[in-house]
Amino acid sequence: MSTDPKTLPGADPHTGNREIDPVTGYDTTGHDWGGIKELNTPFPKVALAALALTVIYSVIAWILLPAWPLGRDYTRGVLGLDQQAMAEARLRNLTDLRAGWLNRFEDPDFAALSDDPALMALAMPAADRLFQDNCSACHGRAGGGGPGFPVLHDTYWLWGGAPQDIALTLQVGINADHPETRWAQMPAFDWMADEELSEVSDYVAAMRSGEADPDGAAATLFAENCAACHGEGGVGGLMNGAPSLVDDAVIYGQDADTVMTTLLNGRQGLMPYWSDRLSDAEINALALYVARMSDAAGSTPSGATE
Amino acid sequence: MAVTATLTSTERQIGIAISAGLAVLGLAMAAVAKTGPMALHGGMALVLGLALVFHLGGALYDQPEPSARRQAEYYDAPTRFGIVMTLIWAVTAMGVGVWLAALMYWPEATPPVPATSFGRMRPVHTSGIIFGFGGNALIATSFYVVQRTSRARLADAVSPWFVLIGFNLFCVWAATGYLMGQTQSKEYAEPEWYADLWLVVVWVTYFALYIRTLARRAEPHIYVANWYYMSFILVVAMLHIVNNLALPVTWGAGESYTIWTGVQDAMIQWWYGHNAVAFFLTTGFLGMLYYFLPVRAQRPIWSYRLSILSFWGIVFFYMWAGSHHLHYTALPYWVQTLGMTFSVMLLVPSWASAGNAIATLNGAWHKVRDDAVLRFMFVAAVFYGLSTFEGSFLAIRPVNSLSHYTDWTVGHVHSGTLGWVAMIVFGAIYSLVPKLWGRADMAWPRAVEWHFWLAITGTLIYVVSLWNAGITQGLMWRAYDEGGALSFSFIESVEAMLPYYAARTLGGALFLTGAVLCALNCRATMRAAGDRVDEADRPLVPQPAE
Numbered sequence: 001m002s003t004d005p006k007t008l009p010g011a012d013p014h015t016g017n018r019e020i021d022p023v024t025g026y027d028t029t030g031h032d033w034g035g036i037k038e039l040n041t042p043f044p045k046v047a048l049a050a051l052a053l054t055v056i057y058s059v060i061a062w063i064l065l066p067a068w069p070l071g072r073d074y075t076r077g078v079l080g081l082d083q084q085a086m087a088e089a090r091l092r093n094l095t096d097l098r099a100g101w102l103n104r105f106e107d108p109d110f111a112a113l114s115d116d117p118a119l120m121a122l123a124m125p126a127a128d129r130l131f132q133d134n135c136s137a138c139h140g141r142a143g144g145g146g147p148g149f150p151v152l153h154d155t156y157w158l159w160g161g162a163p164q165d166i167a168l169t170l171q172v173g174i175n176a177d178h179p180e181t182r183w184a185q186m187p188a189f190d191w192m193a194d195e196e197l198s199e200v201s202d203y204v205a206a207m208r209s210g211e212a213d214p215d216g217a218a219a220t221l222f223a224e225n226c227a228a229c230h231g232e233g234g235v236g237g238l239m240n241g242a243p244s245l246v247d248d249a250v251i252y253g254q255d256a257d258t259v260m261t262t263l264l265n266g267r268q269g270l271m272p273y274w275s276d277r278l279s280d281a282e283i284n285a286l287a288l289y290v291a292r293m294s295d296a297a298g299s300t301p302s303g304a305t306e
Numbered sequence: 307m308a309v310t311a312t313l314t315s316t317e318r319q320i321g322i323a324i325s326a327g328l329a330v331l332g333l334a335m336a337a338v339a340k341t342g343p344m345a346l347h348g349g350m351a352l353v354l355g356l357a358l359v360f361h362l363g364g365a366l367y368d369q370p371e372p373s374a375r376r377q378a379e380y381y382d383a384p385t386r387f388g389i390v391m392t393l394i395w396a397v398t399a400m401g402v403g404v405w406l407a408a409l410m411y412w413p414e415a416t417p418p419v420p421a422t423s424f425g426r427m428r429p430v431h432t433s434g435i436i437f438g439f440g441g442n443a444l445i446a447t448s449f450y451v452v453q454r455t456s457r458a459r460l461a462d463a464v465s466p467w468f469v470l471i472g473f474n475l476f477c478v479w480a481a482t483g484y485l486m487g488q489t490q491s492k493e494y495a496e497p498e499w500y501a502d503l504w505l506v507v508v509w510v511t512y513f514a515l516y517i518r519t520l521a522r523r524a525e526p527h528i529y530v531a532n533w534y535y536m537s538f539i540l541v542v543a544m545l546h547i548v549n550n551l552a553l554p555v556t557w558g559a560g561e562s563y564t565i566w567t568g569v570q571d572a573m574i575q576w577w578y579g580h581n582a583v584a585f586f587l588t589t590g591f592l593g594m595l596y597y598f599l600p601v602r603a604q605r606p607i608w609s610y611r612l613s614i615l616s617f618w619g620i621v622f623f624y625m626w627a628g629s630h631h632l633h634y635t636a637l638p639y640w641v642q643t644l645g646m647t648f649s650v651m652l653l654v655p656s657w658a659s660a661g662n663a664i665a666t667l668n669g670a671w672h673k674v675r676d677d678a679v680l681r682f683m684f685v686a687a688v689f690y691g692l693s694t695f696e697g698s699f700l701a702i703r704p705v706n707s708l709s710h711y712t713d714w715t716v717g718h719v720h721s722g723t724l725g726w727v728a729m730i731v732f733g734a735i736y737s738l739v740p741k742l743w744g745r746a747d748m749a750w751p752r753a754v755e756w757h758f759w760l761a762i763t764g765t766l767i768y769v770v771s772l773w774n775a776g777i778t779q780g781l782m783w784r785a786y787d788e789g790g791a792l793s794f795s796f797i798e799s800v801e802a803m804l805p806y807y808a809a810r811t812l813g814g815a816l817f818l819t820g821a822v823l824c825a826l827n828c829r830a831t832m833r834a835a836g837d838r839v840d841e842a843d844r845p846l847v848p849q850p851a852e
């Protein structure tokens with residue numbers, strides 16, 4: 001390109017001057033695209049300085065950190081950092097920090113553990129996080145349960161509410177994949193005659209309020225078919241996973257329609273096992289937390305195996 | 307004037323041939339299809355092809371030939387169509403965005419059918435808004451800008467229609483496919499292999515048309531806006547092809563396996579993803595900014611040199627930055643360091659563009675005050691500066707360890723897309739619609755002012771609430787108590803989001819209201835079209851048809 005200003009586009013052929021923008025005082029480059037012009041503003045120094053700063057930042061980062069590939073290797077950086085090692089170190093720090101109190105839960109002496117208020121002050125909030133992150137999706141934020149998922153903050157238990165019972169429930173689950181899982185099934189009674197089914201449903205629905213007729217035909221049916229699991233008169237407490245049918249606690253519902261559904265299809269709730277996901281100490285801390293949920297509700301656990 | 311009347315009878319015949327080809331393709335797809343989505347998509351192509359055959363066939367001998375003078379005029383009919391499509395996609399995809407925002411506040415409201423689940427609707431929003439709204443706006447304005455700044459008519463009259471109609475067919479295939487559960491599971495590249503192949507054909511045509519038009523230019527130099535549009539077209543083609551390389555499971559279904567594996571797949575995906583941000587959501591719209599802002603302000607571009615620096619800086623640095631999406635992952639540390647440093651260096655050319663645009667307004671500040679259209683463009687430049695600063699900051703590894711996986715990312719996204727992308731599109735639309743429909747102004751000039759305030763309020767509410775949301779989330783997730791246990795459970799961090807999600811829904815609804823107002827205003831303007839000629843248009847240097 002010629003350096004003679006007179007030959008540049010947009011220049012006055014005699015003086016070589018180009019159109020000056022009155023606002024900024026700069027001349028234009030002489031280009032004109034459908035009315036758009038450009039100013040010949042000199043390169044702003046701040047832009048160059050800023051570019052230089054960001055380049056310096058980058059070069060420092062390249063020197064300190066792993067940065068450029070070299071065939072099968074890469075520049076390691078003078079700090080010698082490795083993200084895997086850093087992540088593991090951070091994890092280790094936290095584990096060490098937790099070990100101070102968590103290790104004490106490896107020994108399931110729950111009475112001694114509960115008697116140490118300092119320990120409880122650290123452990124129970126942590127157990128609450130564990131409960132919220134792992135259990136609340138099924139059992140509710142406060143252990144309030146829901147259709148199909150038992151209440152945990154009351155005093156009625158399928159498998160026992162003492163901390164060691166709960167710990168075992170957590171270790172092996174209920175109807176879970178664990179080889180020693182607690183196993184419980186409410187069989188389907190679809191073979192029963194229709195009128196028998198509705199009689200028994202009405203009978204079971206009336207049990208909670210104590211209004212069930214103990215001498216009717218339904219009572220006989222119940223004694224013959226159900227009492228083996230649910231206990232004499234449906235009082236439960238056999239620690240076989242079959243709930244009491246006379247107390248306030250319900251899993252699926254104890255109105256006649258829901259009982260009918262239960263009888264027609266059977267039930268087999270699934271409680272996952274946690275021994276692969278949580279450490280023994282964490283399970284024990286959680287078990288204590290769950291056991292204390294009902295204490296917090298103002299009553300003592302029933303059905304404990306102690 | 308009917309659109310078909312802008313085509314000569316030879317062009318109509320070519321159009322009929324291409325449409326018939328599309329119909330045959332659709333029939334073939336429907337015939338080999340083993341799954342519903344592909345059959346439906348084939349059916350759509352068949353119906354569209356046949357409709358176009360009849361439309362053009364009906365006009366073949368009934369419509370008069372266009373006047374011989376047309377070679378001396380700009381060809382704006384495709385731009386008009388593209389703007390209408392832009393508005394339709396804007397309202398639809400932003401509507402879906404508001405719906406999604408509401409669902410995050412109120413998830414129970416999800417209707418119990420698979421098609422409306424959050425996971426299927428979300429890509430309808432992202433693809434619909436980026437490709438449908440952004441893409442149509444880019445294609446439509448690029449046709450307008452390349453002609454004006456080159457003083458040349460589009461190289462031919464058929465391919466712009468092929469590009470626009472073909473591109474919209476791709477967008478509709480994408481959105482309906484998602485609703486039926488069809489996806490490649492790559493963000494922003496969800497459409498399946500046959501839609502991807504179709505887009506390649508469309509895009510190559512687009513690139514060829516653009517280059518051919520530039521080759522006919524009557525100006526000695528290529529204006530910087532065209533450089534930006536060209537980089538958008540070229541790089542998007544490259545990204546699209548590389549990231550979508552996949553083997554179909556069978557020819558009869560929209561199901562495929564990507565050829566990339568493991569961490570390479572992740573890296574390719576985010577090289578694509580980040581450069582989609584760069585070359586779809588940034589350079590194309592910078593092209594738009596570099597044309598419409600100086601024209602509206604009637605000011606020269608502040609610095610020619612700065613535009614050169616920012617163009618090459620942006621094109622060069624962006625290419626390396628994709629790994630900042632994969633910090634603290636299985637991606638090797640050195641790749642992350644490179645991504646981080648190049649993202650930081652990228653800040654300067656980005657700010658050079660924003661600064662150049664704002665400095666161009668020197669001497670026109672009274673216009674910014676009085677003219678809502680110019681104010682849209684000014685705000686766009688400011689948000690471009692803000693979101694690139696934020697982006698470079700988020701790319702720094704320790705910062706990203708706080709922001710990643712949080713709503714801060716979504717806040718950053720929408721500061722870029724609402725504040726920058728949508729604002730510049732609205733500015734361009736309000737500049738173009740009166741010109742292209744032969745009027746001096748929009749039908750309801752005061753509605754433009756309303757739209758501006760709705761848009762800026764909506765954007766600020768959206769972005770500020772998600773900054774708060776994201777930082778709160780990030781801090782809650784990393785908080786440990788003195789015993790080394792987490793201070794918060796995850797669900798507590800979800801509950802903490804509720805007020806922010808409510809605010810975001812409100813901000814989005816305001817923004818959507820503005821967009822609806824814009825669409826109605828444009829419709830009223832189009833209905834009251836006049837025959838005013840835009841005096842700013844320089845006469846074309848007539849060129850012989852190719």
Ligand code: HEM
Pocket residue numbers: 493579583587588627630631632649650652653656690693694695696697698699700701702706709710711715718719722723726727
């Ligand atoms: C200097 C320029 C920019 C840089 C360095 C940058 C950097 C970043 C970073 C670090 C993230 C977060 C990645 C993560 O943690 O997952 C991100 C996300 C994102 N940014 Fe930017 N950004 C820039 C400009 C923009 C602009 C202007 C837009 C839009 C117009 C934009 C759109 C996005 C989108 C859509 C995502 C989300 C990607 C996803 O995860 O789906 N960025 N950006």
Ligand code: HEM
Pocket residue numbers: 400401403404405406407408410428431432435436440715716719720723724727728810811813814815817818
């Ligand atoms: C009415 C205004 C809008 C609303 C209410 C809205 C709402 C949303 C919502 C709720 C999400 C999902 C966030 C999540 O999954 O956590 C989202 C994502 C996204 N939106 Fe929008 N949006 C709006 C406008 C736009 C516009 C105009 C664009 C682009 C031009 C856009 C681009 C995106 C992108 C790229 C994502 C994905 C972000 C990511 O993966 O990080 N949105 N939007």
